[in-house]
Amino acid sequence: MKSMTKIVSIAGLIVLASGQFAAARPDLRRMTCLEARHMVQRNGSVVFTTGPYTFSRYVSDRRFCDRGQAAFPQLGPTRDNPKCLVGLECRQPLFSN
Template identity: 35%
Template sequence: MTRLALLALAVTLASPAAQAQRQSTTDLTCPQARGIVARAGGIVLGTGGPTYDRFVRDRNFCAPTEYTRAAYAPTRTDPRCFIGYTCFEPGRGDWFGDY
């Protein structure tokens, strides 16, 4: 690819129109949302309105110092659907199961 083509691709992907196409859990059924996370391994999904989060299949998709926490999101069929996990950096008080 030429530099111009790469630049055009980067501008297109960074445009608001490309970002506005983020898939939302509220448009999916609970099994569909869970399946997307399972297939992708790690993915950013909208969770209703302007909110979003990054969901992961397992700890392999987190930074080496991060752990997973069960993640629930609203879906079309379930207001509190378990769709995977989120990554978090444990704090001082988190080492005894308080997270």
Template identity: 40%
Template sequence: MRAVLFALAFPLAASPALAQSMPNSLDLSCAAAFDMVRQKGAVVMATGPNIYDRYVSDQRYCGLAETTFPVWIQTSDMKQCFVGYRCREPMVRNR
């Protein structure tokens, strides 16, 4: 019984450590944020407290039914810095 409780509690205890390792755009220069996305291909990056998204360098990192949309985020040195793209399902217009 104790082993089960420990196994359930351990991931909860590790969660804050995982969240702290996420890069935060407000701590990076625009060039550093852009380079990180370009080099890794896909990065989950915080853009403020409890705000984050996944940024990709190109279409290869999106699902088959998704397309890329350019995205600008705030960094330590710029209010609007182009870091790459977000993957989203294309908007379908009704005729």
């Protein structure tokens, strides 16, 4: 019976920890456009919650992209602007030079 209690306790800790990590991701929809931009500029790269089941990574410049990726303007839904230019998105360029 002790091992079952131990398993339940460990499972509870995992659920608790996963909830804390999810809560730590800032919700873009609750921020103003300016607040979100400043957060990206200050941190270089931020993963924001963008909807009930979605998230997106925004970067301040190409230095935060992988080799071969380019940085493109990325809009996001903020409290005061549904199409705020929050930062940049790293992705493969359509055509390589």
